[in-house]
Amino acid sequence: MFQTNNIYITSDLKMSDIIFNNPYLLHLAEHFGMNVPVKDKSVKKLCEENDLNPELFLTFANLYNGVKYTPKDPLTHHDILNIIKYLKNNHKFYTDEIYPNILRTIHQMAEINDHKEMALVPRFFLDYFNEVAEHLEYENKVVHPYVLELYEQRINPTSTRKPQIYSAKEYQEHHSDIEDKLNDLKNLLIKYLPYKDDQILRRKLILKLFDLENDLNIHSQIEELILIPLVSEMESQLNKSK
Amino acid sequence: MNRMINIVLVESSSILTEGLIGILNKSELKCQVTICPSFDDLEQILFRKKYDFLIVNPSFILSNPKYFKTLKSQHNNLKTIGLIYSWYDPKNLYLFDGLITISETPDIIISNIKKLLEDTSENDQNALQEVLSNRETDVLKLLATGLANKEIADKLNISTHTVISHRKNISQKTGIKSVSGLTIYAVVQKLVSIDSISD
Numbered sequence: 001m002f003q004t005n006n007i008y009i010t011s012d013l014k015m016s017d018i019i020f021n022n023p024y025l026l027h028l029a030e031h032f033g034m035n036v037p038v039k040d041k042s043v044k045k046l047c048e049e050n051d052l053n054p055e056l057f058l059t060f061a062n063l064y065n066g067v068k069y070t071p072k073d074p075l076t077h078h079d080i081l082n083i084i085k086y087l088k089n090n091h092k093f094y095t096d097e098i099y100p101n102i103l104r105t106i107h108q109m110a111e112i113n114d115h116k117e118m119a120l121v122p123r124f125f126l127d128y129f130n131e132v133a134e135h136l137e138y139e140n141k142v143v144h145p146y147v148l149e150l151y152e153q154r155i156n157p158t159s160t161r162k163p164q165i166y167s168a169k170e171y172q173e174h175h176s177d178i179e180d181k182l183n184d185l186k187n188l189l190i191k192y193l194p195y196k197d198d199q200i201l202r203r204k205l206i207l208k209l210f211d212l213e214n215d216l217n218i219h220s221q222i223e224e225l226i227l228i229p230l231v232s233e234m235e236s237q238l239n240k241s242k
Numbered sequence: 243m244n245r246m247i248n249i250v251l252v253e254s255s256s257i258l259t260e261g262l263i264g265i266l267n268k269s270e271l272k273c274q275v276t277i278c279p280s281f282d283d284l285e286q287i288l289f290r291k292k293y294d295f296l297i298v299n300p301s302f303i304l305s306n307p308k309y310f311k312t313l314k315s316q317h318n319n320l321k322t323i324g325l326i327y328s329w330y331d332p333k334n335l336y337l338f339d340g341l342i343t344i345s346e347t348p349d350i351i352i353s354n355i356k357k358l359l360e361d362t363s364e365n366d367q368n369a370l371q372e373v374l375s376n377r378e379t380d381v382l383k384l385l386a387t388g389l390a391n392k393e394i395a396d397k398l399n400i401s402t403h404t405v406i407s408h409r410k411n412i413s414q415k416t417g418i419k420s421v422s423g424l425t426i427y428a429v430v431q432k433l434v435s436i437d438s439i440s441d
Contacts, residue, residue, distance in 0.1 A: 116429070116436050117426060117429045117436065119436075120425070120426045120429065120436070121426065124422050124423065124426060128422075180419045180420055181419075181420050181423065183417070183419070184417075184419055184420050184422075184423030185423070187416065187417035187418050187423070188423060188427065191416075192416075192426075192427055192430045193426075193430060194430065221286075221289075221290075225286070
C-alpha cells in the first residue's frame with residue numbers, strides 16, 4: 001500500500017530535519033549548491049545564503065516528498081537561472097556518477113553470473129546509457145541555451161537576437177523512452193534473468209535502478225510542470241512586446 | 243485475478259478512506275491505494291502511474307463535470323467509481339462506470355469492483371495471463387532476430403497492424419517494451435539462441 005510518510009515542507013523548517021525525514025533531499029540541496037553540514041539553519045536561511053527563491057526550493061523539495069506545493073507567489077522568469085542550474089547539476093550527477101556506477105555494478109554482476117544471457121545485459125545498459133547521454137547533451141546544448149537566451153531577452157528586451165525554435169513535444173517523447181528501458185531492465189532482473197550467486201549485486205542493482213527511476217521522474221516533472229510553463233510564458237511575453 | 247490493482251481514492255474524509263481501504267485489504271483483491279485528498283492533485287497523481295480505478299466523491303466532480311470528462315478521455319483505461327454517501331441526482335451519476343454506496347456490505351462492494359474488472363476488454367483479459375500465445379511467440383522470435391514490423395508481417399502472412407497488436411500484448415505480459423529488452427527476454431526463455439540475434 002502506498003503511503004507517503006514525508007512531510008509537507010515549509011520555509012521555517014530546519015534543513016537538517018527535512019533531510020532526516022527524506023534523505024533524498026540531499027540531492028536537491030547539493031544541486032542547488034547547499035552542502036552538508038547545514039548546522040541548524042532553516043530552509044529560508046539557506047536559500048537566502050544561496051541566492052535562491054525559497055518558494056522555488058519549496059516547490060522542488062515538496063515534489064521530492066511527493067507533495068504538491070503551490071508557491072505563495074507564482075514562480076517567474078527570475079527563477080530560470082536557478083532552475084537551469086539545478087537541471088545542469090542533475091545531468092552531471094547522472095552522467096558522471098549514477099549511470100557509470102550502475103554500469104560498474106552490472107559488469108560485476110556479469111562476472112559472477114556466467115549465464116550466457118547475462119552477457120547481453122552490459123551491452124543493453126551501455127546502449128541505453130548512450131541514448132540517455134545523447135538526450136542530456138541535447139538539453140545541455142540546445143534546450144538550456146534556448147531558455148537562457150529567452151531569459152536574457154526577457155530582462156533585456158532591446159536585444160534583437162532571435163532564439164531558435166525547439167519543440168516541447170520532442171522533449172517528452174525522449175523522456176518516455178528513457179523510462180521504458182529502465183523499466184525493462186527492472187523487469188529482467190526481478191522476473192527473468194537466471195540466478196547465479198549474484199544475490200547481493202542484483203539486489204544492489206535493483207535498488208539503484210529504483211532510485212534512479214525516482215530521480216528521473218522528479219527531473220521530468222520539474223521540466224514538464226515547472227520549466228516548460230515558464231518557457232511558454234516568456235515566449236508569449238516576448239511575442240507581445242514585439 | 244492475481245494482478246495488482248492500482249486505485250486512486252479522491253476523498254477528504256479519513257473515516258471513509260480508512261474504512262474503504264480496510265475493506266479492500268481484507269478482500270482477496272490485491273490493491274494498491276493512493277489517497278488524493280483533493281481533486282486539484284489528481285492530475286499530477288494520474289500522470290505519475292497507470293491506475294485501474296478512480297474512486298471519487300461525486301461532489302468533487304459535479305461542480306466541474308466537463309473537467310471530469312476530459313480526464314476520462316485522457317485515461318481511457320481508467321474506470322471511475324462514485325463513492326456515494328448522500329443523495330445525488332441520478333442523472334449526474336451516469337458519468338461513472340460504477341458506484342459504491344456506503345450502506346453496502348463489504349461483499350457487495352468487492353463483487354461490484356470485480357464485475358468492473360471483468361468488463362475490461364478481451365485484449366486486456368488476454369494480457370493478464372503471462373504466458374505468450376503461439377502467435378505472440380512467433381512474433382517475438384522474429385523481433386529478437388532483428389526484423390522490423392513490416393518484415394515480420396510478411397514472414398507470418400499477417401498485417402503490420404496485427405504485428406503491432408501482438409507486440410503490445412507481448413509487452414503487457416512481460417513488462418518489457420524495448421526491442422533490445424525483449425531480445426534478452428527471448429534468449430532467457432530459450433526462444434532464440436544467443437548466436438542468432440543480430441547485432
